[in-house]
Amino acid sequence: MRRNEFDAIGTHWCIDLPATLDAQRVEFVMKRIRDRIEVFDKTYSRFRSDSMVTVMSRAAGRYELPSDAAPMLALYRKLYDLTAGSVTPLIGQALSDAGYDASYSLKTKPMMAPKPWDDVMRVSGSVVDLAEPVLLDVGAAGKGYLIDIVSDLIESEGIRSYCVDAGGDIRYRNETAEALRVGLEHPMNTSQVIGVATLVNRSICGSAGNRRAWGTFNHILDPQSLTSPKHILTVWVVADSTMVADGLTTALMFADPNALQSVFDFEYAIVHEDFSLTRSEGFPGEFFQS
Template identity: 25%
Template structure:
């Protein structure tokens, strides 16, 4: 029997098995001597982790190592923490001797920025802040921030303006700011996959906000990842079969600044607008960070532009849900 679909959700989860060990379906409450479970929070979301192993003590150590790795990466990337390296960079505009992971994720971001013609850009944070401030002000105009405010924010946006090296990261102006919310969950997923593989895990589905499969499922069939309706996350619209691949979904319905939903968290860093071209975009790729970044950017691009990007990328595919419920795969 093929493993049952995992839905896209705010819950972060890992269900992992050592080579030769069968996986329980994610969310099962069945108890086995080989299962070690942890629950808590990670990357601003509820999290759970289940490790199955022939040696329970080793499973416990693997759980502890995985949680420790997630916590370490949170201290670098999280905007939810006042003491993270990213928060410090945004606060003081520069960072000396930055963590190598921060340099690496910015380089990956730069690659995604170039691939998408600037549609993916972590320097979009000033625009996000402008929308948040506007719609949290009593009596704010339903039309959103003024054109003047948007234009001013755009002067602080542009990944190409950041100086980034192993020795120093510097933002272009004192009011510039970065958000890694469009790539960090994928990056953390990739790092957890590296840790699990190094520990002998050969069958796993890792979800740190984005999903990535290690090998096939326990029965040697592909993992099945369910893509949910962005307006009803309990309803699965499409099931993708993956093996050693990552899956990421982004949608303008994920977070909306206004009650009517005209202004979403997916902001175009080139114009400052929040267009709703698609209901959702799901990307399948070898790396979760790449899938994460592309799924965000593709929400700001038309189908033809998406196809043009993917033509030069082997092993990457996109599944685009239109507002009238139709799918286009590229």
């Protein structure tokens, strides 16, 4: 495998392509990937002043997003309904006020709960009507979705075996169905793992509050209580779609796994605050137990 590493959208990327590709081809594919990530970032990043979501945070009105917005907004709506509003793209302002803002001030200002979706936003495909200025945040599913977009681009180049890893969220495809051993990081000790997932032609996403954390907050915010959930230390989801896997890691902080499994096809593992483990029967991997 040829490993390509770079930083983008606030995390570290590691893209493995087949060693059989010549250097020039790799350079060409990587250029396309970097350009595509830039387009995504310029649309959805609330951390840059020139992005579409920053523009949307300044004025009400009708916004035509790129066509790639439609599947992500549809997933967000499903998760919003399944979690009684706990997973919501309207969380942007509250996250920003908690301190996770464009300049990473990490200083908490007075916070307000996001308004109900139907009060402020109408979505039709990739067209969004805002009744008032809203700071959207696609942090729950956006990275997973971008991993899928990058992977589709790689596949459009005729490449069938690859690994796209964005900060530990991973989509892996292998023509010979060789398994990828993914260590499941200990939520309190980044030099340890508590198990190993065995990934074959699927995606894995994890969510934990240990890195993107300041004060009593981390990057996941309960819109009702305006606090970061502490009852779960870490969650992993394995699914065919990285976007779905990513979105479900946040949804599992708020909703019953069985309710989510009746809608989505996925496997999960949850480490609770006492280090007890709940996992779906089919979660591909092993856990180290006391």
